[in-house]
Amino acid sequence: MQLHKPDVVDAATAILDNYGIADLTMRRLARELNVSPGALYWHFANKQELLGAVADRILQPVRTEPTAPAWPGQIHQICVALRDALLSHTDGAELVSSSFAAGQSELATEIVAQLAGAAQRAGVIPPDDELAARTVLYYVLGFTADEQSRLQWDAAGALTDDQSVLNRDTSRQFAFGLQLLVDGLAVRGASTLGAARDMPQRSRD
Amino acid sequence: MQLHKPDVVDAATAILDNYGIADLTMRRLARELNVSPGALYWHFANKQELLGAVADRILQPVRTEPTAPAWPGQIHQICVALRDALLSHTDGAELVSSSFAAGQSELATEIVAQLAGAAQRAGVIPPDDELAARTVLYYVLGFTADEQSRLQWDAAGALTDDQSVLNRDTSRQFAFGLQLLVDGLAVRGASTLGAARDMPQRSRD
DNA sequence: ACCTGAACACCGTTCAAGT
DNA sequence: ACCTGAACACCGTTCAAGT
Numbered sequence: 094m095q096l097h098k099p100d101v102v103d104a105a106t107a108i109l110d111n112y113g114i115a116d117l118t119m120r121r122l123a124r125e126l127n128v129s130p131g132a133l134y135w136h137f138a139n140k141q142e143l144l145g146a147v148a149d150r151i152l153q154p155v156r157t158e159p160t161a162p163a164w165p166g167q168i169h170q171i172c173v174a175l176r177d178a179l180l181s182h183t184d185g186a187e188l189v190s191s192s193f194a195a196g197q198s199e200l201a202t203e204i205v206a207q208l209a210g211a212a213q214r215a216g217v218i219p220p221d222d223e224l225a226a227r228t229v230l231y232y233v234l235g236f237t238a239d240e241q242s243r244l245q246w247d248a249a250g251a252l253t254d255d256q257s258v259l260n261r262d263t264s265r266q267f268a269f270g271l272q273l274l275v276d277g278l279a280v281r282g283a284s285t286l287g288a289a290r291d292m293p294q295r296s297r298d
Numbered sequence: 299m300q301l302h303k304p305d306v307v308d309a310a311t312a313i314l315d316n317y318g319i320a321d322l323t324m325r326r327l328a329r330e331l332n333v334s335p336g337a338l339y340w341h342f343a344n345k346q347e348l349l350g351a352v353a354d355r356i357l358q359p360v361r362t363e364p365t366a367p368a369w370p371g372q373i374h375q376i377c378v379a380l381r382d383a384l385l386s387h388t389d390g391a392e393l394v395s396s397s398f399a400a401g402q403s404e405l406a407t408e409i410v411a412q413l414a415g416a417a418q419r420a421g422v423i424p425p426d427d428e429l430a431a432r433t434v435l436y437y438v439l440g441f442t443a444d445e446q447s448r449l450q451w452d453a454a455g456a457l458t459d460d461q462s463v464l465n466r467d468t469s470r471q472f473a474f475g476l477q478l479l480v481d482g483l484a485v486r487g488a489s490t491l492g493a494a495r496d497m498p499q500r501s502r503d
Numbered sequence: 504a505c506c507t508g509a510a511c512a513c514c515g516t517t518c519a520a521g522t
Numbered sequence: 523a524c525c526t527g528a529a530c531a532c533c534g535t536t537c538a539a540g541t
Contacts, residue, residue, distance in 0.1 A: 231440025277482030
């Protein structure tokens, strides 16, 4: 029977979940699908494009309009959903991170747009809104990649107790860094929102 | 003549600067040094360890006690020095980022400690200071990796004018995101520094 | 102690040729 | 249109054997 893109992405995701990103190779994937390696290149231009498709599969659950009424809640919502999505796949953060950097994940770009919207509602005006959005994304990707790699060291069994990610409340830690950014956003937003009152620098000019 | 670790790191850095991280392979490096690939494994346990040594070489210029009097200036100083160091080597941000994630860069850990110190001076108490420090580092690495990969696309000549990193003031953009974090740090620090005054939420309980 | 030679078990990608 | 077979030009790592 014929090979279709979604089948390929399914198989790739299965390898990722079960063996990790190091084992997600074109040849291994072809073997799993009972095709020759060359067959994959009919459907995907190269490995990066395929990884981008896997990244978009991972980010699918994040694809939802935020329901929170105010912008801080919206940012929390998006970021928590994002971290959850990344944590549900082995090396998820690493894969999405590099796909985003390579500009191969459409959904990552969409998430940036949504975060930028929240930043605007916080009072950050273009083009700073996108900058703020990217800053938030860098944080979530960096934090989660770190968390996930520690989890792997942990599973491998070579980590002292105070390094163990299990003994620390990572969700609380994640929220702390996120709050840092939300607070910063509030300050930055307030400085450009009419309210020149109690803002000493450049009140009117 | 004998092969010494610093020679190896020198040669590796040269390959990185001239050809990029994709060409920094053990075999290529051995060829450049006129030794067999196996020789490298007498000096380094594996490729990750060697890359960690290159990362530390890149971070060397950042290794300096901050001279700014107040913590916001110190953070700016460290982060600007860090970004400059990363930008002076092809794929510098990507290399340091992955070495840090793999726990192979001692200097990266040192930089986190220095940022944590600044966070403490901002009023963020342990263990949140390290969390704050890591958040700042995630930002610098994420931003700079992004900036650097856009620079590469640009050099390759396939980017529209408004995507071009040259037409945007990236240093100003970098400062914006950094300010976001510094502002957040100020808020967080103030909330734990005695001053419960004019802080509506959980002022006393 | 330090290095070579050779092997092992892989990679990503291309492309003529088949159906 | 879609895929195979086979090749090209590589990888990281190990390890007996040499000096």
